[in-house]
Amino acid sequence: xxxxxxxxxxxxxxxxxxxxxxxxxxxxxxxxxxxxxxxxxxxxxxxxxxxxxxxxxxxxxxxxxxxxxxxxxxxxxxxxxxxxxxxxxxxxxxxxxxxxxxxxxxxx
Amino acid sequence: xxxxxxxxxxxxxxxxxxxxxxxxxxxxxxxxxxxxxxxxxxxxxxxxxxxxxxxxxxxxxxxxxxxxxxxxxxxxxxxxxxxxxxxxxxxxxxxxxxxxxxxxxxxxxxxxxxxxxxxxxxxxxxxxxxxxxxxxxxxxxxxxxxxxxxxxxxxxxxxxxxxxxxxxxxxxxxxxxxxxxxxxxxxxxxxxxxxxxxxxxxxxxxxxxxxxxxxxxxxxxxxxxxxxxxxxxxxxxxxxxxxxxxxxxxxxxxxxxxxxxxxxxxxxxxxxxxxxxxxxxxxxxxxxxxxxxxxxxxxxxxxxxxxxxxxxxxxxxxxxxxxxxxxxxxxxxxxxxxxxxxxxxxxxxxxxxxxxxxxxxxxxxxxxxxxxxxxxxxxxxxxxxxxxxxxxxxxxxxxxxxxxxxxxxxxxxxxxxxxxxxxxxxxxxxxxxxxxxxxxxxxxxxxxxxxxxxxxxxxxxxxxxxxxxxxxxxxxxxxxxxxxxxxxxxxxxxxxxxxxxxxxxxxxxxxxxxxxxxxxxxxxxxxxxxxxxxxxxx
Numbered sequence: 001x002x003x004x005x006x007x008x009x010x011x012x013x014x015x016x017x018x019x020x021x022x023x024x025x026x027x028x029x030x031x032x033x034x035x036x037x038x039x040x041x042x043x044x045x046x047x048x049x050x051x052x053x054x055x056x057x058x059x060x061x062x063x064x065x066x067x068x069x070x071x072x073x074x075x076x077x078x079x080x081x082x083x084x085x086x087x088x089x090x091x092x093x094x095x096x097x098x099x100x101x102x103x104x105x106x107x108x
Numbered sequence: 109x110x111x112x113x114x115x116x117x118x119x120x121x122x123x124x125x126x127x128x129x130x131x132x133x134x135x136x137x138x139x140x141x142x143x144x145x146x147x148x149x150x151x152x153x154x155x156x157x158x159x160x161x162x163x164x165x166x167x168x169x170x171x172x173x174x175x176x177x178x179x180x181x182x183x184x185x186x187x188x189x190x191x192x193x194x195x196x197x198x199x200x201x202x203x204x205x206x207x208x209x210x211x212x213x214x215x216x217x218x219x220x221x222x223x224x225x226x227x228x229x230x231x232x233x234x235x236x237x238x239x240x241x242x243x244x245x246x247x248x249x250x251x252x253x254x255x256x257x258x259x260x261x262x263x264x265x266x267x268x269x270x271x272x273x274x275x276x277x278x279x280x281x282x283x284x285x286x287x288x289x290x291x292x293x294x295x296x297x298x299x300x301x302x303x304x305x306x307x308x309x310x311x312x313x314x315x316x317x318x319x320x321x322x323x324x325x326x327x328x329x330x331x332x333x334x335x336x337x338x339x340x341x342x343x344x345x346x347x348x349x350x351x352x353x354x355x356x357x358x359x360x361x362x363x364x365x366x367x368x369x370x371x372x373x374x375x376x377x378x379x380x381x382x383x384x385x386x387x388x389x390x391x392x393x394x395x396x397x398x399x400x401x402x403x404x405x406x407x408x409x410x411x412x413x414x415x416x417x418x419x420x421x422x423x424x425x426x427x428x429x430x431x432x433x434x435x436x437x438x439x440x441x442x443x444x445x446x447x448x449x450x451x452x453x454x455x456x457x458x459x460x461x462x463x464x465x466x467x468x469x470x471x472x473x474x475x476x477x478x479x480x481x482x483x484x485x486x487x488x489x490x491x492x493x494x495x496x497x498x499x500x501x502x503x504x505x506x507x508x509x510x511x512x513x514x515x516x517x518x519x520x521x522x523x524x525x526x527x528x529x530x531x532x533x534x535x536x537x538x539x540x541x542x543x544x545x546x547x548x549x550x551x552x553x554x555x556x557x558x559x560x561x562x563x564x565x566x567x568x569x570x571x572x573x574x575x576x577x578x579x580x581x582x583x584x585x586x587x588x589x590x591x592x593x594x595x596x597x598x599x600x601x602x603x604x605x606x607x608x609x610x611x612x613x614x615x616x617x618x619x620x621x622x623x624x625x626x627x628x629x630x631x632x633x634x635x636x637x638x639x640x641x642x643x644x645x646x
Contacts, residue, residue, distance in 0.1 A: 024601045027609035029492035031502045100516040
């Protein structure tokens with residue numbers, strides 16, 4: 001599979017995990033509720049984890065065995081990783097704006 | 109005054125939708141602590157409803173907190189200075205021709221004990237001397253009308269009384285209802301109830317030069333007949349040795365006073381003619397002791413008189429609700445006396461929502477929803493949002509605004525910190541506060557509940573915890589004893605408060621609530637979210 005498509009799918013999957021965790025964080029009361037900050041924190045943790053995990057998995061687990069294909073895979077992987085990083089953030093931004101009044105709205 | 113305090117709280121929870129209510133406080137003791145507390149509460153209520161863009165005191169709303177508009181007017185009798193300090197000097201018994209002096213003295217001595225009742229200081233009220241009080245209160249109101257008519261010796265309280273009377277006169281032409289709160293065993297209230305309708309009628313006659321009057325078939329009067337429900341330290345001989353304090357109300361005579369007063373109210377033709385409905389409210393068990401036994405003397409009035417609130421006062425306020433909302437019973441020729449009973453079992457009271465307002469037109473359900481919603485709001489603001497524990501400007505109501513702003517709902521950001529502080533302060537007076545998060549001070553609802561404890565009082569007993577650690581972690585969604593009214597849990601990874609915030613985010617004020625200003629919309633928004641969470645249909 002193309003590294004770029006894989007990167008897109010992986011970013012969407014990581015974003016889904018970030019969304020599940022953010023939704024699991026309860027709304028708090030009080031003078032300084034920490035829940036919005038926690039949701040934002042988890043979003044950015046996964047923003048960092050997304051390229052790292054994607055690169056490690058793609059390079060060491062999913063890399064094709066054939067030399068030519070492996071070479072092309074390794075050549076496109078850094079770019080796909082960078083693209084995946086931005087896709088995660090862009091998707092996260094869009095989702096945050098769609099659900100702006102909900103918990104995911106705390107991402108941006 | 110404490111009945112009025114309870115009535116104000118009924119208005120705050122939203123029991124008087126779309127109403128503009130004129131309040132007249134009437135007292136002999138302008139410095140009285142209970143009076144000041146109640147007047148401050150009404151002013152705080154009005155301040156909460158006031159906004160820069162709207163009229164003072166806001167506008168009447170529907171289905172929301174603080175829905176009624178309250179206008180406060182104050183009248184107090186002036187007994188300052190030696191010429192007005194007691195009956196003898198006030199009535200000028202020593203003036204006029206010898207024959208006139210003799211006649212005045214004979215009449216006075218016939219009704220009022222010469223060395224005590226005629227000479228005690230009136231500044232702290234009528235001290236359970238009801239016959240003297242009725243005479244003086246009537247004349248204070250008539251004097252006020254005469255002063256206003258002649259333009260001489262007009263005091264600020266006369267002007268406030270006139271504003272009230274003008275509104276009463278105008279409203280009376282279409283049909284007005286006047287409800288008088290007062291006990292029948294004490295001094296000022298007991299003295300005033302019988303004479304007020306006539307005094308108001310005569311005031312209007314004097315001010316209009318005989319062109320206008322109060323028609324009792326159009327202006328309907330109702331009142332409480334509140335018998336003894338508290339007692340206090342018996343005055344000792346030392347305190348009563350001065351002429352100023354030669355008469356001090358003795359609570360051991362309150363049952364006797366009540367009995368005599370009830371006989372009077374049952375037979376007096378003026379009362380029968382002027383009052384449509386009287387609500388007989390009493391306390392069937394031993395009266396609660398007020399004040400501190402360690403006090404060196406009996407508190408007769410003044411700033412020191414700040415007694416805790418009592419269940420019967422809340423019942424009086426609910427009697428007011430019944431009088432203002434009922435649609436029948438006004439075509440009676442003689443006063444109708446109403447009463448009801450509540451369950452007293454195993455030496456304790458068991459009170460439910462219907463006991464206060466009945467169940468006609470779902471009044472009990474409405475009362476449960478609104479009182480429950482306001483109580484929940486109090487816990488959220490004071491405990492969860494910490495307004496009772498810290499002095500941070502982001503605590504309490506401001507935390508709500510910050511939460512909504514954080515969820516991209518910035519429409520309430522223009523509500524100032526001072527406006528939020530007013531609402532926090534009101535809720536503290538309604539429920540409780542603490543000193544620096546250490547010492548707990550019960551507010552009105554807690555005080556009322558304590559008078560029927562350990563009996564059941566509408567809500568789960570855990571709702572009335574005074575333990576500060578328990579308050580900080582209170583489950584605000586489980587105040588009702590009926591699980592049907594518990595807030596939804598929202599699944600295993602959520603809790604009731606978090607689910608409530610989600611409901612808050614989804615809610616909004618409705619057009620039917622007739623809210624105009626930002627603050628009114630904000631209160632309606634919160635009201636709707638809590639009502640929905642409590643599973644009451646709005």
